[in-house]
Amino acid sequence: MGSISTVDLQTKMDVHELLSRFCHFLDHNGGLEWARLFTPTAVIEKGPLGCFAGHSEICQIPAMVAEKGNGLLRHHLTNVMFERTGNVKELIVEAYFVGTDWGQGGAMVHSADFKAVLHNRCHWQISRLELTPIAQTCVSASHQAPSLGSLASVTVN
Template identity: 25%
Template sequence: MGLSVEDRLDIYDLFARYCQYVDAGRAAEWVALFTDDGCFDIVGQMTLRGAEQLAGMPAMLAENSGGKWRHQITDIMIDAGTSEDVAIIGASGLVTDWNNGGRALMFSNYDATLRKTGGRWKIEKLTATMMGG
């Protein structure tokens, strides 16, 4: 069981949209990248579950950053899951602070489970483990 090239491209696009939407404060579009019961967990800091909780994340980031933090998700590894509608992801996440000349603000290892629903890949669970202090 494997993932098609089209599936892989759709997953890369999902993560590009994740970064663009959260940085632009586009909460509705960002939340739509998750399943209805989707979960975003920053280990040791916060867990957001479901559309209502997830919807607050872009606004919180905009408030804390003045709209000048930028997310990048790179080194995306995509593996087939236990069924053809599940993908397992590993990736690196970098947030830069453009209030401060683009200085690296945080770096995370991302682990995610995606589910294909209605022909689209969505985030079922995304876990960010922060590196460093």
């Protein structure tokens, strides 16, 4: 039986490492490390909440998530799929993006479809990211904490 994916195992391992670092740096207020996962000219648009351009602004997002969620939010990427685009230095990654709040016993506080275009100049980085919300759960107003998943649609160029 042949493989469904045309992406080699080493590339998959490298991208899984990138995605793991994405979640860990986001959840543990690693702003500089998190920003380096994006291309230098990245722009994250958050609709009515504003936009972040370049590493100096993008690196602020983990601190905002930590503050809003009292350091208790955790982000998870599951069911990760890889697709080639025809360019060997580019991949499309799709996954499910789930946020949990451990101040609420691990309750799910949001979910979204995650779609990223990655580029490999020296290593894989996110050049475009779209998060399409699936559900925003209701938690008490005193514990409600926005996270990256609650930013609705995020685009990185």
